[in-house]
Amino acid sequence: MSLLNVRHMARWFVRPFVGQERSYWRAVTACFLAASTFWMLNALNKVYTTRIAYPVVWRYDARKYIPVQPLPPEVAVNVTARGWKLLRKNLKLDVRPAEIVLGRLPGTKFLPGTALRPALMGAMEGMQLNYVLTDTIFVEFDRLVTRRLPLMLSPSADGTALPFLAQFSPESISFRGPSRVVSRLSSPYLVHLPQAPAGSSSGSIRVPIGGPKLVTTDVQDVHIRLQPRPLVNRVVSVMPELHNFPIGQAYTIRPVRMLVEVQSFREDTARLDLAQVRVLLDYGQLHAADSTLQPLLTPTKSPIRGARLLTPVVHVSLTSPKK
Numbered sequence: 001m002s003l004l005n006v007r008h009m010a011r012w013f014v015r016p017f018v019g020q021e022r023s024y025w026r027a028v029t030a031c032f033l034a035a036s037t038f039w040m041l042n043a044l045n046k047v048y049t050t051r052i053a054y055p056v057v058w059r060y061d062a063r064k065y066i067p068v069q070p071l072p073p074e075v076a077v078n079v080t081a082r083g084w085k086l087l088r089k090n091l092k093l094d095v096r097p098a099e100i101v102l103g104r105l106p107g108t109k110f111l112p113g114t115a116l117r118p119a120l121m122g123a124m125e126g127m128q129l130n131y132v133l134t135d136t137i138f139v140e141f142d143r144l145v146t147r148r149l150p151l152m153l154s155p156s157a158d159g160t161a162l163p164f165l166a167q168f169s170p171e172s173i174s175f176r177g178p179s180r181v182v183s184r185l186s187s188p189y190l191v192h193l194p195q196a197p198a199g200s201s202s203g204s205i206r207v208p209i210g211g212p213k214l215v216t217t218d219v220q221d222v223h224i225r226l227q228p229r230p231l232v233n234r235v236v237s238v239m240p241e242l243h244n245f246p247i248g249q250a251y252t253i254r255p256v257r258m259l260v261e262v263q264s265f266r267e268d269t270a271r272l273d274l275a276q277v278r279v280l281l282d283y284g285q286l287h288a289a290d291s292t293l294q295p296l297l298t299p300t301k302s303p304i305r306g307a308r309l310l311t312p313v314v315h316v317s318l319t320s321p322k323k
Contacts, residue, residue: 055097076133098123106141142178154190161265164226177215259310268303
């Protein structure tokens with residue numbers, strides 16, 4: 001069809017509506033609304049067979065058991081009903097959910113679709129249940145238990161102790177949830193600081209209490225008062241590393257080994273890596289007047305919190321090689 005023919009057709013269709021008054025358009029609109037209303041009423045009065053998702057509620061002893069996996073809020077069914085009833089169901093107007101009673105928990109692991117039929121038929125009003133489309137519903141429950149645990153400040157991300165002593169208020173918390181989850185909680189329960197307090201290492205903060213999924217606590221957060229904690233001192237003997245000493249020249253140093261005082265927290269003493277405590281002797285820094293060298297202590301890393309060289313100077317004596 002040519003473009004010209006299309007234009008003639010469009011003009012023929014639009015011509016009756018051109019130049020009409022506003023009252024004409026109101027009448028046309030009213031006719032359309034009336035026709036649509038009669039069509040919808042006629043359609044809603046018909047009987048349909050269709051698939052819908054019908055709401056269900058689960059009845060069990062919530063004081064003793066808890067679902068480990070979410071229970072489905074609806075089941076798929078095939079029903080026959082008038083359009084009015086299906087419309088009310090889709091709009092969730094005055095729909096009574098089917099009550100599914102669960103017994104023999106936590107041993108019950110699944111429900112066949114046929115077991116849901118009596119509850120669905122009893123809940124449906126004005127609808128005929130043809131069959132349940134959901135073949136099997138799998139459920140998983142565990143015993144609901146409560147366990148009270150003391151609190152302790154969690155160590156750093158690398159496992160080292162924090163430089164604080166913590167006083168908790170309250171000192172312990174009750175955890176309530178599935179037995180398999182609650183029984184695995186550590187005792188004492190570790191509380192993580194959101195960030196290291198700025199400024200002084202003592203102060204008071206409130207920290208939210210986290211927990212595993214499905215586990216609730218009797219308090220939402222705890223009050224923590226932080227105080228500086230004492231360090232444990234340990235003296236170690238280190239063989240110094242020699243740098244820039246003359247090659248072929250015999251010499252003696254006194255003392256031979258350096259004493260270094262290492263500081264750490266008591267929890268970290270068992271995991272100290274003393275190999276990182278290193279002392280250097282640089283011959284280029286020799287004081288010619290008294291033939292002494294000042295030892296240099298290299299920086300250390302956590303869990304060592306501090307290190308101090310107890311050997312202030314080393315005496316170096318050059319000796320003539322034996323002939």
